[in-house]
Amino acid sequence: MRVGIGYDSHPFAKGRKLILGGVEIPSAKGLAGHSDADAVAHAVTDAILGAAGLGDIGRMFPNDDPQWKNASSIDLLNKAFLKVQQAGFRFVHADVTVILEQPKLAPHLSAMAECLAHALGADSAHISVKAKTNEGMGWIGRGEGIAVMAVATLTGPGGAV
Numbered sequence: 329m330r331v332g333i334g335y336d337s338h339p340f341a342k343g344r345k346l347i348l349g350g351v352e353i354p355s356a357k358g359l360a361g362h363s364d365a366d367a368v369a370h371a372v373t374d375a376i377l378g379a380a381g382l383g384d385i386g387r388m389f390p391n392d393d394p395q396w397k398n399a400s401s402i403d404l405l406n407k408a409f410l411k412v413q414q415a416g417f418r419f420v421h422a423d424v425t426v427i428l429e430q431p432k433l434a435p436h437l438s439a440m441a442e443c444l445a446h447a448l449g450a451d452s453a454h455i456s457v458k459a460k461t462n463e464g465m466g467w468i469g470r471g472e473g474i475a476v477m478a479v480a481t482l483t484g485p486g487g488a489v
C-alpha cells in the first residue's frame with residue numbers, strides 16, 4: 329500500500345469560473361491559474377503521483393507549456409492516473425479537504441466526488457470530499473484564495489486491493 333499527499337492553493341480572481349473537482353460552482357469569482365485552476369483536481373493529482381513516486385503535476389504538465397493553457401484539470405488528473413496505472417499501481421481511496429470561506433461547497437461535494445471518481449476509474453464511495461472554513465483567519469479567512477489538501481492510497485505493483 330502506498331500513501332501520497334497533495335496540496336494546492338490558488339488566488340481568487342474576477343472574471344473566472346470557479347471549477348472545483350471538475351464541477352462548476354456558482355460564485356462571483358473563480359480562481360486564477362494557467363489551467364482551469366481546479367485546485368481540488370490538482371491536489372488529488374499530486375496525491376496519486378506522490379503515492380506512485382511519479383513526481384508532481386508541475387513536472388508532468390508544465391505551466392509554461394501552451395498545450396496546458398486553460399486545460400481541464402480533471403482531464404489532467406485522468407492523464408496522470410493513466411501514467412500511475414501504467415506504472416502498475418491501482419487506485420484505492422482519496423480523502424480531500426477544501427479550505428475556503430465562500431462559497432459554501434456542501435451542495436456540491438457529492439458531484440465533485442463523482443467527477444473525481446470518474447477520472448480515477450473508481451466508484452465515488454472511494455472518494456471523500458470535505459470542505460471547511462479557516463474561521464476567518466489569514467489569507468483564506470479574508471477570501472483571497474483557497475487551499476486544498478488531499479491524500480490518496482494506491483496498491484503497489486502486484487498488490488491486492
Ligand code: MG
Nearest residue numbers: 336337367370
Ligand atoms: Mg494548482
